[in-house]
Amino acid sequence: MSEKRKYEMVVGLETHVELSTKTKIFCSCTTAFGGAPNTHCCPVCTGMPGTLPLLNKKVVEYAVRAGLATHGKINHLCRMDRKNYVYPDLPKAYQISQSDQPISVGGYVELDSGKHIRLHHIHIEEDAGKLVHENGSTYIDYNRGGVPLIEIVSEPDISSPEEAKEYMTKLQILMRYIGVSDCKMQEGSMRCDVNVSLRPWGQKEYGTRAEIKNMNSMNFVVKALNYEYERQADLLDSGEKVTQDTLRYDEETSTTALMRRKEDAQDYRYFPEPDILSFRISDAFIGKVQGGMPELPMAKKKRYLASGISEQIVEDLYKYRRVTDFLDETVRLGGNMQKAATLITGTVYALLATEEDKENFDIPVTPGDFAQLVKYVDDNKVDFTVARKTLQKMVKEGGRLSDYIRASDLEDLPDDVLREYCARAIAERPQAVADFKNGRDSAVTSFYGPVKKQLQGRNINIKQIDAVLRDLLSKM
Amino acid sequence: MKERISRLSALLRAGEISSVELTKKYIAEIERSNPVLNAYVHATFETALAQAEGADKRLKEGHAPLLCGIPMTLKDNISTKGLETTCCSKILENYRPFYDATVWKKLQAEGAVLLGKTNMDEFAMGSTCETSCYGAALNPRDTSRVPGGSSGGGAAAVCAGLAAYAVGSDTGGSIRQPAAFCGIVGLKPTYGAVSRYGLIAYGSSLDQIGPLTASVKDAAIVFDAISGYDARDNTSENVPMPAVTPALGRDVKGLRIGVAEEYFEGIGAEIRAPIERALAFFEANGAKIVRFSLPELKLALPVYYIIACAEASSNLGRYDGIRFGYQAKKYTTVDDMIITVRSEAFGKEVKRRIMLGSYVLSSGYYDAYYKKARSLRERIVGAFSAAFEKCDVMLAPTAPNTAFPLHYSGSNMIETYLSDVCTVPVNIAGVPSVSIPCGTDKAGMPVGMQFIGRKFGEADILNAAYFFEQNGDSGVPEPEGGGQL
C-alpha cells in the first residue's frame, strides 16, 4: 500500500519493554503488579533525600539477553546517566538511564520479508510512577516507579504502518522467548514512541519528523501512522513545512494532537550518574548469557517451514516459546512433527481461549504422553478423530494417556471378535439387510457406525470392516 | 586535656560520671550558650537522654565501645529517623526522614548520644554558615565572626564545648575550613571511606562525611567508628580499612612532607608563617620537606564549581513539595506548585548554584564546561598521584584567611568562591585531608593547616597531625569544654 503513496514513509521506533525481574532496578522492592498505592515503595524508589541507587544485576543480564537476541554488540564498559526533567511521577526529578555507553549497540530485527530493521542501541532505565487525575487533584502512586525497562531504539528503517506493526510483533515474540518480559501492551509492559517523517521517493535526506509519544497498542500505531501520513502529506503538498513536534495519539478520534512544540523541547541535561560506578560486562559473562539463550523465533520458524509444516500452522506455532518447546520435545520423543503440530494448533488451541493462554501453554499433558498419542496415530493404531477427542479430554480433565487408551485396546483385534461385532450389527438392522439384498449396495455403510461403536476407539481399517460385513451378508 | 573522647570514655567506664549526667551537663551548656552561638538548629534532648540511659546500661554491663554514652551532634544534612533533618533549608522544613543514614546507624550501634542537629549553610552551599535558613552560627572564639562553613554549627559546637564531637560533611572544604576557623580538628576522609547513604546530597562525587573534633585522636576514633564499606552506597569502597587510632604516636623521622608551591600563591604572611614554622618543626624532627610545583591545582576551583553545581542542580530537582518539606499556600497547577515551592523556599545561593549547574549541563554548553571539567578532574587526580610518589603527605593551608567577620561580602561572587581554593583540590582528587590548628593571626584567630594524604592514607595524615599536636606548638588555645569536666 505504501508503494501507491506519493511520499515514502520513514519510521523509527523507541520501544520500552518492562523487564520481568523480581525487584526494581535500584532497590529491593517488589515489581509485582497491582498492590495498594505506595506499598511497593521504600526511601530509594520514592526519591527521599540522601538515598542511593543500587543497580540490579538481573536487569543487566536481561538487557544483555535482549542485545544478543537482536544481534547487537554488547558494550564491555557500561555507564548509567541521569536524564533530568521535572514531573511528579519522577520522584528524583531525574531518570537514571543510559546515554553514551548503553548495554547493547547495533543489531537488527528480521521481518518475514527478510528485511532487517536495524537497531541503534538498547539501554536500561527506570520506569516512572503513576498519576491519577481526579476531582481537580493529582494522586500519585510510586509502586511502578523504579520498575526496570529496556528501551530498544530502532534506526528509521521502517517504511509503512504494516512494517511497524510487524516489527513490534517480532520484538514482542522475541522478548517473550528470551524470558525478559511478558510484553503486554494493554498492561503497559510494552509501549513505544513513534518517530515519523515523509520524503519524496528517491530522496536521500530525511524529512522533518514528528514524534508520537507513548503508544500502547499496535493497532493504534498503525492508525496513528496512517493519520500522520495524511497530515504530513497535506502539509508537504501545500508547500508547508512539517515541524519537529511531539504529538499524542487520541484513541477516540484516531488522530494525533500537539503535545509539545519543538521550541519547548526538553533539555534533559544528561550527565554520568555519580552514585553508580561504571560496570564491566566481561566476555565470560556474555558467553554465559549466550549459552543460556533458546533457539530464537525466526530460526525456529525457518526450521519448521523446512520440515514441511504448512505456513499457516507455523505462523500459529512459532510465536509461543512454550508451545514450540512442547512440540520440539514431542518430536524428540519420537512423535511426528507435522501430526503433532496439527494436533496442537487444531485441537489444543481450541481449548486455549486467549493469547495469554497460548503463551502460558499450561496444559496437563506431558510431551511424553503427547508423543505417544501421535505415535499411535502414526502407526494407525488410533484413529485421528479418536486421537483428537482423547487429546481434548486430556487437556480438559488431565490424567495420563493410559487412563484414556488401554494397552489392550491397541492389540490387534482377533478376526472372530470383529466378525462377532459385525454379526451383531447386522442382526440389529434387518431393514438394512433387506435393502442390501434388494440391491442397494450403499446400505452396507449403515453398519459401519454400530461396528465402530463396539470397537470403542480401536482403529480398525474401514476396508477391513467392509469386507467382513459383505462376507457375512453374502452368506445370509 | 584536648582528647575528649578517650578521657570521657574513661570517666564513663570508671563510673565517675554516668552518661545521663554527662548528657545533662551538655544540655545545660547548650541551653546556656546556644541562644547566642546558634550552633544547634534542632535539639534532640529527649532522644539524647533516652540514648544516655541505654548507654549507661551498656557501660554497666562492661565491654561498651569507646563512643558509648558520649554526647555528640550531627550536621543537619545527615538523615536521622524520626528527627528533623532539614539541611537548614526552608524547603525541608519539618522533614523527618523515616530511615537512618548509615553513619548514624553505626554511631547508634556504638552507643552514641545525639544532642541535636547542627547549623550549616543551606544544603552545604557556602563557607560561612550564613546561608542557613535559621540564621548564622557564630564563631565561639569571636562572636563577631563566622564559624566557617558549611559545617559551621558542628565546628562551633565542638569549639564551645556543646558536644564532645561533631559529624559533618565536606564537599569542597565544609569540614576542614570551619575546623580551621574555630581552631579545632576536621577530617575529610577518602572518598568512599565513609558511607554517604543518608547524607543529603550536594555534589555526589565530592561529598564525604567526617568528624570535627577537639583533638586528632578524637578524629581518629570517630573515623574508625564511621568508616567502612556499606552495601547501600555503591561508591563506598570494599577494601580493608585497618583502624587508624592504633597507628597514632609514631615519629616522623624520614617522613616526606610535600609542599606544592601553588597552595601558597596569594596566601598572606599571617597564614604562611605558622605553616612555615610547622615545616621547620617537622624538619627538625627528622622529616624531609619536598618542595614541588603542582600546576593542576590552579584548575581545581573552576572544576569544582562546575562539577559540584552540575550535580547539585540535579540532586536538588526532587525538592518539589510533593513528598516532603515546604508546601506552597497558593498555586494553580501542579507545575505552578513546584515552581512556587522552589522559588519561595530555596535561598539565593542555592538557586544560584542550581542555575549554574543547569547552565553547564545544558545543550550547547555541556562540552565546554561539564565535560571539560570532568576531563580536567582526571588530570588533577593524576597530578595528585604523581605528587604522592615524591612525598608521603602534603602540607598546605586550609584556607587563605582566618574567620571572616559576619556579613562579610567580597567585592564580587568570585572572591567569595576563592576562599575555597585551598580545600577543593582534595575533594576533586578524592584523597583524605585533616585540618588542625597551627597558629593564630594578629587578632588571635586560629590558622589552620591541612595534611593531605594518598587514597586511604588517613593513618599517615592523622599521625603527622598528631605528632604536631602533641609535640609542636600552635599557640591556639584549646577549645572550650575541656575544662568543664
Place this chain on the structure above:
Amino acid sequence: MITKQEVEKLAKLSKLRFTDEELESFTREMTEIIEFADTINRNVGGLTSEPESARVMEIDDLREDEVRPSYPNEEILSNAENSNGFFVVRRNCTK
C-alpha cells in the same frame, strides 16, 4: 557572557521563578561566575574522553535480584499531603 534570555531559560529548566530585579542580578552574577569557569577553557592540553582512573565494578558487584520488604505506606507518606494511600497535589489551591 550570558544573556537575560538564557537566564530565563535556565530558570524554566530549574523550575524557578524570578522577579525582574532578581533576573538582572542573576544575569550579572552568573556572567561573573561563568567567566571564571571559562578559565578552564583557556587551559590547553590533551583531554581524555573518559576518566581512566574512575573506579569500575564487575557484574558480580551488582545487587542480587532478591525481594526485601517495602516500607509501610504510612511511613512513605509521613511527610506529605496524602489521601487513601496516595500522595496528593490539589490544584487551584489557596490555603
